[in-house]
Amino acid sequence: MTQQKHYPQHLDLEPVMHVQGTVRLPGSKSISNRTLLLAALAEGETVIHDLLASDDTMVMLGALRSLGIQWDEIDERTTRVHGGAGVLPVHEADLFMGNAGTAIRPLTAALAVIGGDYKLHGVSRMHERPIGDLVDALNEVGAQIDYTGQKGYPPLRIRRGHIHADRLSVRGNVSSQFLTALLMAAPLMAKDHAVTIEVVGELISKPYIEITLNLMRRFGVTVEQDGWQSFTVRPGQRYQSPGSIHVEGDASSASYFLAAGAIAGGPVRVEGVGRDSIQGDVRFAEALEQMGATITRGDNWIEATSNGVLKAIDADFNHIPDAAMTIAVAALYADGTSTLRNIASWRVKETDRLAAMATELRKLGATVEEGPDYIRVTPPDEIRAATIDTYDDHRMAMCFSLASLDGKARRGNAIRINDPKCVAKTFPEYFEAFAGIATNELF
């Protein structure tokens, strides 16, 4: 599926004076992994068009195969999943989850509810990413999930429990993926009674819940929603294959190209997401508009053009935590200090993104204030040559490529991106696509 790419240990990006062009986006990670799991749980065969081919989808596909779910590639852009109708043929498995939150969290809930003997583990960072709120919610209704390492974190051992759930409650302030996981597993618990999931306290990253509800609906299950507090699945609903389903382009991946267009000329157009998108991260384009860029949108594309220097921004980015990283780097090109607020979840993602972002922006000459849940960036007069560490975080590698733009870095001052292969988590071809919009040679 993903071809093994041979990346160098680092990439040197020479200053790029102008960007222009069109980028066809890879499939959305969030939609791909939800679709794969729903297709596996559904009755019937699902043909998936434009599934993302990356590390995160490989771990989901690998896990499904280990669980006895059959899938095959019809061609390079088409994958067919033979649904198990709520049954997983293999009852004992050891599953490697890499660093994919969209794989381990939904699978934990589904496996705990279906029952069996499963081990779930990942890369070392995965073992530092919290999962306790989800495990607590499931164990409270009779699941049997144990920690085999540190309490509250993977690795996990899931054994067959005795689940009886008409009400579950889950905290939503660390990750929305816990609620997503319970929602997707809820129809498996709602065989002869309704299941209500209550969110305790604040819920972050809300637009991702909308993606979950939208895809569940396409697989035949409707969820009754009472604001963001409570979600009910009525009994007797089963996942049914929609036949075929198309995966939109990834709106978070779109952010790098749109920001490039907003910083360094443009127009840069991304194809695969537009007005009709179900992904919250399309709202990244609104933040660029606030910063003064011109944005135009079609049903399935978005385009960004620069209007000179960007305006500084001060905004709440809780609804688009992933794309917000791109704003932090775009802030290098703004006319003053920008503040990104309400992004505490950055600390528990691929790395501590608040700390990593502050450290790397400072290397470029920016003045940065790192708060518990915010970051404040004052741009330098001139971007310094620097070697950027990426912390095995695809988004650190992708968003720091923008520091090579617009001649704000002196000619000859290369931006070195260490360990560029980490982009394979969601966008293995990222640097080729970035080179494709640069009007001078990149590397």
Ligand SMILES: O=C(O)C1=C[C@@H](OP(=O)(O)O)[C@@H](O)[C@H](O)C1
């Ligand atoms: O559900 C999803 O597809 C995602 C939810 C978000 O995580 P949090 O809910 O942990 O913020 C986001 O950062 C992640 O990349 C994908």
Ligand SMILES: C=C(OP(=O)(O)O)C(=O)O
């Ligand atoms: C937070 C991210 O990933 P995950 O799905 O592993 O949570 C991300 O892609 O930025």
